[in-house]
Amino acid sequence: WIPDFGAEGYVTRSYKMDELDINYEEHGAAAETMRILAVDQFDTQFCMAMGATILAINAIKAHHEGIQERLDALRDLMTGKECGAILITEPERGSDAVHQLTVTEPQEDGSLIINGEKIYNTNSPKAKWVVGYGTAVANEGNQMTQYLINTSWDGWRSERVFIPWTPKIWIGHNHLTNIRVPPEYVLGGVGKGRDHLFEGLILERIGIAVGNVAQAWTALSHAFIYINMRKQFGQEVLKFQGVGFTFADYWARTTNLTIGLLKFCE
Ligand SMILES: Cc1cc2nc3c(=O)[nH]c(=O)nc-3n(C[C@H](O)[C@H](O)[C@H](O)COP(=O)(O)OP(=O)(O)OC[C@H]3O[C@@H](n4cnc5c(N)ncnc54)[C@H](O)[C@@H]3O)c2cc1C
Structure with missing residues (x-):
């Protein structure tokens, strides 16, 4: 699927990529967060595999120095032609x-x-x-x-x-x-x-945090449906404090994390 996503410009939206004349209008940390949220919720493993391509992109983007061979590799990866x-x-x-x-x-x-x-x-x-x-x-x-x-x-x-x-x-x-x-x-x-390694790991960890939030929302969505449908003692289990209050807490924590990440993106 990576070539299909690449053709639509969805491998990564962290950068404008003007050095390749790609020039995404919607780009930057917030745009990338929205992209990861969407892709991860449909297919977490696909999102992770594309994420490894992004790690290579991050390193080449930071250190291509305008050298043609590096820009060619960057284009292959940005367009999803190669992983x-x-x-x-x-x-x-x-x-x-x-x-x-x-x-x-x-x-x-x-x-x-x-x-x-x-x-x-x-x-x-x-x-x-x-x-x-x-x-x-x-x-x-x-x-x-x-x-x-x-x-x-x-x-x-x-x-x-x-x-x-x-x-x-x-x-x-x-x-x-x-x-x-x-x-x-x-x-x-x-x-x-070593400096280049840690420079890359910082970006990687931010991407992982967004993936974690996406996975938390996916897990909660499944759980919310289940606790609304499953009945015990004559009522939906959501209505028992041990379940409903616990999920209200998970919801609040996941909302806080999501807002925190978006704040970080600013
Ligand atoms: C699905 C998957 C994808 C991966 N993708 C990549 C990739 O694309 N590129 C890549 O280079 N690597 C990749 N890795 C490797 C990953 O980065 C390593 O697994 C990770 O760094 C941990 O190394 P290790 O598995 O050798 O565990 P070890 O370092 O041997 O750790 C073993 C245990 O000891 C604990 N431990 C180690 N050191 C300490 C410490 N100082 N204090 C306390 N506890 C400690 C660890 O938490 C762990 O529980 C991937 C791994 C997985 C599972």
């Missing part, structure tokens, strides 16, 4: 994303040679463009790098790992073997990777 992925997690480095074992060795011509293993990367078995992280010296957070890979390049191998809670989503285990990343695709050279 993207983000490679942070490694088999031995999950929560601890700043002591990576993937080595990105800088070359004299400005390129990087990459060797390592990444896992649980959403979309990666199907992605054309992936934004990854590594480090010039294993375990050294202050030597981290950020790079863009076209998965058709030599040295990329991806297989799907099955996560039972996300059966629709293609989550990958990726092997990077002597991949050469030309300078045009190095988004952050040695020492810049």
Whole structure:
């Protein structure tokens, strides 16, 4: 579905994207919040998969520096023609994303040679463009790098790992073997990777918060219908304080979160 949504301009509305001459009139954090609310309530997993493309978009948008190769990748992703992925997690480095074992060795011509293993990367078995992280010296957070890979390049191998809670989503285990990343695709050279990582994680967490609110509304909608229909002791269970008051509280908390997020968007 991503190409269909992309054709209508619904991959992300965070940006105007004037650098690609896309120029969305409705754009910014509030527009993106409305987009996520809508898509997530119809299909949470689809929204999450498209979200991984957005993470790649965020990184390239922040660091394309007007370089044509990066803008071409950005257009592929913004229009939904291709999907993207983000490679942070490694088999031995999950929560601890700043002591990576993937080595990105800088070359004299400005390129990087990459060797390592990444896992649980959403979309990666199907992605054309992936934004990854590594480090010039294993375990050294202050030597981290950020790079863009076209998965058709030599040295990329991806297989799907099955996560039972996300059966629709293609989550990958990726092997990077002597991949050469030309300078045009190095988004952050040695020492810049960690800052770029956290810059991306901030945006990602805001998107996750909107998704959480959407999922709370979806769960409440189902529950409101059920408690209006289910009868016990001769009346709808909504009318018992233990149920009705609890749901009034959930409703208030979810409303507060939604308004808080919209306030944040301002
Ligand atoms: C559906 C799905 C999609 C994903 N998509 C991506 C993606 O697109 N790109 C990507 O790079 N990664 C992705 N991930 C990986 C995700 O980022 C990692 O799963 C996450 O960082 C946690 O790492 P881990 O699973 O190795 O758990 P671990 O870090 O090994 O944690 C194990 C347990 O220890 C706890 N723990 C760890 N450290 C601490 C601490 N300091 N204090 C207290 N408790 C701690 C954790 O909370 C957890 O309960 C995805 C994961 C899932 C499940």
